[in-house]
Amino acid sequence: MDELNDLARLEREALSALQTATEQASLDAWFGRYLGRKGAVTLAVRRVGSLPKEDRPAYGQAVNQLRKRLEAALAQQGETIKEAALAAEMETGAFDPTLPGRLPNVGRVHLSNRTLREIYDIFRQLGFQIYDAPEVESDEYNFELLNIPAGHPARDMWDTFYTTTPGYLLRTQTSPGQIWAMREYAPEPIRVILPGKCYRYEQVTARSEMMFHQVEGLVVGENITMADLKGTIVAFVRQMFGQERKLRFRFSHFPFTEPSVEVDMDCILCGGKGCRVCKYTGWLEIMGAGMVHPTVLRNAGYDPEHYSGFAFGMGPERIAMMKHGIDDIRYFFSNDVRFLSQF
Amino acid sequence: MKVPLSWLKDYVDIDLPVHQLAEKMTLAGLEVTKTEHVGEWWDREKILVGQVLQVERHPNADRLLLADVAYGGEAPLRVVTGAPNLLPYLGAPEPGPKVVFALVGAVLIDGYDPARKRKKLKASKIRGIPSMGMVCSERELGLSDEHSGIIILPEDAPVGMPLVDYLGDTVFDIDITPNMARCLSMTGVAREVHALLETPLHIQWPKVKPASLSYTAGDKVNVVIEDSDLCQRYTATLLENVQIGPSPFWMARRLSLAGMRPINNVVDITNYVMLEWGQPLHAFDYDKLVARAGGGKPTIIVRRARPGETMRTLDGVDRELTEDMLLICDIAGPIAIAGVMGGEETEVMPGTANILLESATFEYINNRQTAQALRLPSEASYRFSRGIPAGMVVPAAQRAAELMATSAGATVVPAMVDTYPVPQETRVVEVTPQRIQKLLGADIPPEKMVAILQRLDFSVEAEKPLIANSLLRCTVPWHRLDVSIPADIVEEVARVWGADRLPERLLPTTLPPQRHNWVLEAEEFLRDLLVGAGLQDIIPYPLTSLEHCSRLHPDGPAPDPADYVRIANPLTPERSVMRHTLLVSLLETVQYNLRYSERLAMFEIGRIYLPLPSGRAEEPHRLGIIMVGPRQVPAMGVDDAGKLFTFADLKGVLELIFRRLGMQDVIFLPTSHPTFGPQVTAIRQGKREIGVAGVLHPLVREAFGLSQLPVLLAELEIPPLVEAYQKPLQLRPISTFPPIVEDLALVVAANLLAGDVKAALRKAGAPLLREVELFDVYQGEGIPPGKKSLAFHLTFQSMERTLKDKDTAKLRQKILRQLKKSLGAELRR
């Protein structure tokens, strides 16, 4: 029977074609060519009807077996291809994890602003609100209402930029914000911090800037004591610099507070043993503070017989310098990208 | 203020180690910023008090001497020296002066080394004669830079004593705050130490013995205070037959340790008394005053300067005086600027015999203004300008007279002239212990408070029995000008009690009414957003110059200074006005940084300053953005390396801001702006202009010295952003039905804005047309000249049902009809 020979030939041809199919797409094409609706095997099945009756069982059986064998071969080849693909994907030879990554472009929050945020966060937890005040100030707010009359020797403590309008200046400190806040809130109790830029008529050097930030704190109420001042500052410093920090309050002088203190923290670099940064004292000055002077309370609308308060002021740049080992304040406002991009 | 402890110990006992004393003073408000140990490095065995026994000439050198020095060793040693101040003892039969003797092996400063290095002294032969040690100068011991002769010690210096025991000292450098002006004196510091240590105080009232003469000072001089508002008290002490010469060793030594250079006994005594009592003094040559009075009795007149008056001060400068300056005058005119500087004509000179010594007090604010106006800061005016109690005037004058008698051979004329028109009032402050306790939050026992105040020389009358609400009547001591209200008393108690002994307490948990700071919150939100978008946060100076401002208007008129907040005393012209725009600060920052980086993308959130007629300024907040250079940091594997930032990058950042704030009504409109080139847009929200953005004008770029790269700049007002930030974002409903996305290309006039076409599409397609996205702009082949093709993705979607193709086909027809009508748009074929 020639037809059986045809089947044998078809099988040889199909199997050899299958060997050359090495990916899924060529398997699909092979399937169409041999086993699909119009494939060679399907056509061969249809030939049964044209055969003599006695040949039909043998041919039918042969073509069915052929079909089964080709299906099995297809499945086999499919497995082989999958394994080869998996093996190829798992090939590690060319991978080099030390090649550079492709960085997304991101900026940084300026270190002063970052430090301000840290300060805000701590004081927010302590129930403080954040209050804004102007930078172009009057002599009255910046000095007189803060108990620093014209000609007073305490004025030597601030080298001032004056504007060309007599009686106006760039604020030398955030303290005039105390007056703004108190005049707005009186007679409510107050618990605010006042951040912002301040200006001093000072040559710009590694240690001094003509502009810097300050964060002033102000608490006014009916029973505010120096113990509250100490407690608040201790809570702040330990959160900002670590629970193990030691603090020292030493009496000092600011015209707008009485008593006034400077707050020193044990040096974070040498732990109090003495080093260049703390000028071998073991202490770093971190803020000035005090009980709001009765004259200032009165000037701002609170009767000092019934109200008391405390205030403090600190410099975020100074704090950042201590925390990050920065030895030159000029980096902050020259905005040198080589500096900014490090934080 | 430099305080040698050996001097301080004259007035108060010290029973603490030096570092503990420094700590205690520092905590109580006398900050010891430096502790200097004088002579700490002097070898106890090898640097000793010696005595020159005999002086001979060096046989082989004219300028050199041979001195035999006793130093406590078995036999004197012979040294070769060039000290000119040993010449007077050459060949003298009597033993010579006490000196500082250094044995071979001692470490001394090399007096000829410009770097003043220390060196070990070696045995040497000088011109054939061995030198067995050295007699030392002040420079060699590090005491001063004096090197012209050797140190001559007082006659009673004990030979053989280690020098460190004889001359060694500890000097505190104390930072004196304005309220502590009383401690600009040894006695003032001593009173504080007494209060802190509770050790005995021995400040002695001066013991002056006037000569028995037939006349008093009042017979020889008159004093008239014309302006008693500026001079509360003026005394004149007359000292006759003064022998001007060097000061005694101990006085010169103390002045040096305190940082003042010894000059001569008269000058040194006035300085010594100033350091001891805090009272500056001035010495006039009495005979010159007599001459000016035409030979008669001089009259000292204390008055303000008259119009046009001038005087030559003792530094040889002719001073123009103004009418608010206080002068010391005689009938012939001014002889000193009160408390600031003396006049040249009546200055004490080497030949002066009779001295009129002024001890007075001047009004501190006026004194400070005069010293500042004349730019004549001095130790004297530093003290006057902080206030001197009138009670200090007399003991200081008496102390000076005492020293003039003992150290300058002066005859003290009896009874100084004391003119005291405005007696110092005795102040009494009333306070209860309870009030002190309440302000400090500490239960300091009332009797401890009283004891502290008494140690500070207050006299305290307390209601009996002494309990928390007993009234304390505290009489302020005459030497304290800084105490007048209860808070001052609280401070005194707290200072001496110690801040470390005050408790710590947390604030009550009940909070004052809480308010948002929306501006700050919105700004922090923007900061995070922009940092995430790849921009660097910067903080430049808001101070700039008019010249820089004018660069922003290359064609425009020069900026009007009146529009700016200007600094009257700028440090540099580059920082002399407050900016009107953030653009100038952004450009300054980029100019600085382009040296280090070719790619910059930065923003600032800050204020601008617009002067108000009152003198204050309006300080609106702005956001500024600047971008220049490659879009991507060039790196391996970065695809669009080398592609520069374009306007689209800047606009993308702005769109991001508006999207994140839910500002759907913001539009970008073409505009013109002097700082920008042709690519510039006005940013509007409704009718309100809220900012500008674009590519920097090439001439501005050149004026700021920037490279040829395009510079993208934007400035936005912050308030609209804060408003948007405060409004909660509203959900746009999400449809559960599938969208149909179709493309539509329209041919329109080339000058038509894509934004207008998009808006017209949205309007025509509403509400089923949900999204319109422009994806291509094309001009060229197939498009008629003067036209362009805009291709959009249109997304149709319904909230109620699944759209069918025929729905969108209908809508498309409607859209085309309407756009043809309103914009002349044609479908591209």
Ligand SMILES: [Zn+2]
């Ligand atoms: Zn340290």
